[in-house]
Amino acid sequence: MAEDQRNRRHPQNLQGVLRLAVEAGSAADGPALPEPMSEERKEWLKGALAEVAKGQNSEVEQMKECMRVLLRDGGCERGREGEEEGEDEEGETEGALEFLSELCENLDNARDLMTLGGLDLCMSQCLNHPQGSVRWRGAQLIASCAQNMPEVQCHLLSKGALPKLLQLTDSDPHPTVRVKALYAVSCLVREQEVGLRAFLSHDGFSVLMRGMQSDNEKLRTKSSFLLLNLLTVHPEHKVLSMGMVQQLVSVLRMPRSSFHEHVLGALCCLVEESPLGLRDCQSPTLGLEEMLNQRAEDLQGREECQEELEFCKRLRSACFCGRQPDDSGMDR
Numbered sequence: 001m002a003e004d005q006r007n008r009r010h011p012q013n014l015q016g017v018l019r020l021a022v023e024a025g026s027a028a029d030g031p032a033l034p035e036p037m038s039e040e041r042k043e044w045l046k047g048a049l050a051e052v053a054k055g056q057n058s059e060v061e062q063m064k065e066c067m068r069v070l071l072r073d074g075g076c077e078r079g080r081e082g083e084e085e086g087e088d089e090e091g092e093t094e095g096a097l098e099f100l101s102e103l104c105e106n107l108d109n110a111r112d113l114m115t116l117g118g119l120d121l122c123m124s125q126c127l128n129h130p131q132g133s134v135r136w137r138g139a140q141l142i143a144s145c146a147q148n149m150p151e152v153q154c155h156l157l158s159k160g161a162l163p164k165l166l167q168l169t170d171s172d173p174h175p176t177v178r179v180k181a182l183y184a185v186s187c188l189v190r191e192q193e194v195g196l197r198a199f200l201s202h203d204g205f206s207v208l209m210r211g212m213q214s215d216n217e218k219l220r221t222k223s224s225f226l227l228l229n230l231l232t233v234h235p236e237h238k239v240l241s242m243g244m245v246q247q248l249v250s251v252l253r254m255p256r257s258s259f260h261e262h263v264l265g266a267l268c269c270l271v272e273e274s275p276l277g278l279r280d281c282q283s284p285t286l287g288l289e290e291m292l293n294q295r296a297e298d299l300q301g302r303e304e305c306q307e308e309l310e311f312c313k314r315l316r317s318a319c320f321c322g323r324q325p326d327d328s329g330m331d332r
Helices: 002-007 014-024 039-073 092-103 107-116 118-126 132-146 150-158 161-171 175-189 193-201 204-212 217-233 235-252 260-271 275-282 288-299 303-321
Strands: none
Touching (some): 039 107, 039 118, 092 107, 092 132, 107 132, 107 150, 132 150, 132 161, 132 175, 150 161, 150 175, 175 193, 175 204, 217 260, 275 303, 288 303
């Protein structure tokens, strides 16, 4: 038996420890009989648990090593933006950030990285790095750590991460940076009241509107989705967004795209129970009724566009027909 244990590979996670502990407690040739655990089995289980603990410590050490890589980089100039884009081999800094993002999908690791000062380092150096490939990976790391982690979210908000991320979303020359920065913004403000207040104080809705009018398809989609989410989950902030009706309608006049579904949904949120939003949509100069009629006709019979069609009918009903949004009489 000792020989078998020497050859046994230690588990790499707690699930493996539990499985092997059950195996160690089972008789090899029949049902287990009630008996005290032998000293030999106790020693084996102690060793397996120590191996798991060592693995966790190893992850902390790996994060520290990644931080050393970031510190060595120091945000120093590597030449003009874009000179190294397209290279097949990632640099050490990019690799360290990607590895940290993977590790920090584990919430304990995200908290540990915050405690170690890794998030502060990311904000001070990576988000301001001359290389776009470093900036977007820095934003991705912040998103990985912040999602579903109120403790980390509050830390990042207290350190001023949100205005920097909004600025990157709004004006960074690298398209991927803008998308990843908006993802990080979303992780800081969705289901987070403190983050939402900071978002409002930094005119975040205007950033989303400009994102929807950019030439970056991913940014348009993510901006419209976040807008719809915020207006749906936080209806008390609708009145703050009334200036957006005309801009949203102008977005709908752009060549049709899948993200228009979210734009129509946002307009529904703005007009329902809001006289100001309703009046804006009903303005003849906006030409919204004719646009909705044409859009509904174009979407009829297209199964993949049913949600967009329902938003279209709902908005048309609320603004122009005086009937409930689910009135079947809206069908053409």
